[in-house]
Amino acid sequence: MEFGLTEEQKMIVETTRAFVENELFPHELEVERSGVLPVELIREIQKKAMEAGLYAANMPAEVGGAGLDTLSWLLYEKELGRANYALHWTCVARPSNILLAGNAEQREQYLMPCIRGETWDCLAMTEPGAGSDLRGMKASARQDGDDWILNGTKHFISHADLAGFAIVFVATGEEQTPRGPKKKITAFFVDKGTPGFTVREGYRNVSHRGYTNAVLEFDDCRVNKRQILGEVHKGFEVANSWLGATRLQVASTCLGRAERALDLSVRYAAEREQFGQKIGKFQGISFKLADMAMELKAAELLTREAAWKYDQGTVTEADMSMAKLKATEVLAHVADEAIQIHGGMGLMDELPLERIWRDARVERIWEGTSEIQRHIISRELLRAHGA
CATH class of the missing domain: 2.40.110.10 (Butyryl-CoA Dehydrogenase, subunit A, domain 2)
Incomplete structure (x- = not known):
């Protein structure tokens, strides 16, 4: 397994990250406070996403998508995951790959309009x-x-x-x-x-x-x-047959949010002063940062390994469940610690941390609860022994 990214993958990360920071971040506060994603805004960002080649990028090239391998797709998902979910999911849509299971007539009627951005x-x-x-x-x-x-x-x-x-x-x-x-x-x-x-x-x-x-x-x-x-x-x-990889998609978007929370925490710990020194110098803060970074790296490695195995045709249900379980639980941990490091300001909506903290909770429920993921993992272990 190659741990380094190819030049193409680096470009995907850079392009997607720039789009997220320039086109999605500026609208987060408005959507978070109103709870509404206006249709005009959807169409505006959707058009820009299409021009950038990011819309429906999860789809194969033969139907108009980017034709990304699984790891490249998940790197793209991780960058999108740093933003408010409604903004990235709706405005930079990724049609469900179960649509590829349709026959020729069904693809033309249902898949292609989604790829063209005409519907969802x-x-x-x-x-x-x-x-x-x-x-x-x-x-x-x-x-x-x-x-x-x-x-x-x-x-x-x-x-x-x-x-x-x-x-x-x-x-x-x-x-x-x-x-x-x-x-x-x-x-x-x-x-x-x-x-x-x-x-x-x-x-x-x-x-x-x-x-x-x-x-x-x-x-x-x-x-x-x-x-x-x-x-x-x-x-x-x-x-x-078609929805298994959605657990890896969830894992990747969680990694993006966790990484954003960690980055904010590191910057804050390096700048904020208390008792005459930067708070990052205090063991109570520095150890938190170390644990957050370690857990995030572990979750990312599990997810990348599962992506690599998916393309090799060797991925198991347990591989994908481990990635989803670890990434969602790491996000919860990192989000909570990030707020603790920021103190009271962490809970104010001027920062994205309280949003990341709130959003983290549903990830351990949808696309299979944490309990279901543990059941899948343990079942695979026991089957090897006939149990």
Whole structure:
């Protein structure tokens, strides 16, 4: 494994970092205080991101993306992650790579408009009674000739208010297993405006202000069989094949925020004076900085290793879970220590630290809770011994 970055990767980091600092940072305070990301601002930054070659950069070159390898993509994600989440996710959009699982007609109808910046996608899995236990979902679809009729509710669906369509996972049958009945899941494309499909305002979240969530309701919502993503009853297979790397994406954006918090803390400790000397000279502060830097490096190495193995075709579920788990927990630690180093000013919104601290909390919940990640890691260890 090569630890150094190529010239191309260095350029990706420099270009993305400059864009984040010049085009995203200036709008953070406005979005944080209002909780709103204006559509005019989205379009303004979106246009600049396209001109810089940063929009939909996670996509393969053959569909108009940057064609980045996994490590280069995660370096890009880390730089974007330093900014307010709504600004970087919405204005410098990265369409879900599950859209690549669609057939030619579906790619033209759903993927390409996202890459051109004409719309956004959203993924609808979580339900009020089924979060980590997706097999417990109650939303369902029944076949009616060439159509399927969807019923049920999804919640915590990110940026569904902006999205032009949803990729909805619902139960379409049941099979018996030695451990009892198991639901068969199918994924459907559902266009906004389809009769029986309603998007309602979601919950107010302390994390990621300006980045909305919604409740999706399906009431005898009829879709054609052409809108099935993948195969009937194979929704989990398509999700597992295409969404695994999202844990690495979460890890990378967390690394970006943690690095920003550490940089601010180092600068502050080198400038702030108390009792006649810089506070960085005090062991109580210097040891914090050392631990923050060490933990951040460990999380970054885990993430880079997983990215490298992903491209080699050798990555395991445990590799990606370790990266996600470590990076999200390190972000929480670094954000908290950064505020402690800054004292009262750390909690004021003139600095981004209180935002980074708030935003850190959701990272240990979405894309698989920390408990789920530990379960995946331990399961892989035990399987080697037949347990």
